[in-house]
Amino acid sequence: MIHPRPAGQHTVRRHNCALVLGAIAESSGLSRAGVAASTGLTKATVSTLVDRLAAASLVRDEGPQRRDGPGRRGTSLSLNPDGPHGLGVEIAVDHVATCLVDLTGQVRWSRVSPAANRAQSPGRVLGRVAKAVAAALAEAARRGVVVGGAGVAVPGLVEASTGLLRRAPNLGWQDVDVPAELRARAGLESVEVLVGNEANLAAYAELQAGGHDGVRDFVHVSGEIGIGAGLVLGGELYDGTRGFGGELGHFPVSSRGPECSCGARGCLERLAAQEAILERAAAPDLPSLLGALESGERKAVAAVRAAARPLGTALSSVLNLLDVPAVVLGGTYARLHPWLAEPLREELTRRVLGAPWSPIDVLCSPLGTEAAVRGAAASAVRTIVADPDTFIAASGRA
Template sequence: MNQSGPAGQHTVRRHNSALVLNTIATADGLSRASVAARTGLTKATVSSLVDRMITAGLVVDGGPEHRVGRGRRGTALSLSPTGPHGLGVEIGVDTLSCALVDLTGRVRVSWTRDVEPRGRTVEEGLSQVADLVGLAQAEAARLGVSVGGVGVAVPGLVESSTGLLRSAPNLGWRDVPLHTELRARTGVTDRPLLVGNEANLAGLAELWFGGREDRRDFVHVSGEIGIGAGLVVSGELFPGVRGFGGEIGHLSVDPAGPPCSCGGRG
């Protein structure tokens, strides 16, 4: 039986950094001491990690911590609104959309173009996406912020492990290596680039920014040209075996029924 070796210092630091950052993100206004109490890490470890995050522009010090009880109040921590921004792209059936979002979830600027990707070739569609990403990157530079990563939502079957678009019936696209193609066309080679089904990503957005911390199990249904769903179970996206778990619009009801543009019947 194979066993992995002990985690290295870098791996432990990454894990602890993610733990601290998530705690600050989900409970804005905590002090270093409060973060240590919630995470179980030592105060010295939390202080060191927070200092590194402040230097990296991820976290900022605020005013006194808001809490009940006696004792000295520490400095409140929060995510930096001027830190790295996320760049989101949606390849819709009738439109292309793009937005820059800061770490607090606020949309700084967004664009929508009525270019109707449906019926266009893959090359034409991806060239339009690359143009929009370039526009967003230029705007980020003008605002003086960096782009920390790019997320692309598409109305189709996307393999979660590879970023391969197996089929987008309403676009007429099939077997497109979106992850590889977009990296090459946009020049985003040194930052994370995530490609996913639009309903799955919408489900995650509802989980993270829907304003209901107690909402841990739900189905987010996306019904526009097609019908898809993001399945969230125990606070995590349930993608299914290959990432197709929420494709309720392409479930076969009658195997002998009429052919569908997705390749199935009925």
């Protein structure tokens, strides 16, 4: 019989491993001595752990650190961009997207495959997703990198405690265990698979991308088939006690509005999502709408302005409630930003009670429709960086 190590020792190493990697992630270029200083661990402990992290390709030693004073030069440590990658997957109503993101957050590869997933059975759609995942894994193998974790973005309510996709109205799904299905179908048995709401993951990607001069409080909103929102409060994604937070699509905008799939009338989603704008502009698809907008066609411009009104009504309530200073337009709304931002800002300025004392920013996401799949991959990377010891143990077993 092999005696297991005392639990305490495991736990301490796990904790310290995460502490060291966290310090390196936070300020790239630290020396071992710098890591010791910022974590409070001894240099000997740091050296042992850095060796362990480097052996697992999590950390890279970039040679002598620049230094102006005298004394021995430390070497410069950073997250290893050729180390394990995070796999991002997005299951949308009209496409499946995949991407590979390295430890530093850079997208190294991505692919989008159109797919008619609306009202298809989970089995059929997850079969498609499994194929896309297999292609991404093959690409990772070709590049000689390990996939250290996967994140899946889905258009529905994901319960944090169980990981179940409780309800995805636009797919017509209920109670699907997406990680379990993908582990079984797509050869993801040995890595952790996380699942999250696409709008929350898009907001997370926006936060990670870190644009907008360090704005740490914002609502990220995008309007493809549904309207998704994600809240970033104090530099953290806020998704509520069960992970159901950020639902804005069924905000009641007009008691006389059209009926919605949720049973209510006049939901924001029915009045301001892509479909409603296209219909009002009499445009067959988004490229046509954008073309019409660029050539200044009045009907197209008016359709975007008409969407700004209900969107502004809903967002002004969010801003009155949460007092955040910025809205970030993502997805389709990012493409519409040149025409949407100003009427939206007017509506917000009119309705937000605190607007007279600080202007509201309506910003444009640089990530566009890729945000959700990037956020999914970034959440997988975060899991590795937050608990490298578990990743190392799992790769040893694999």
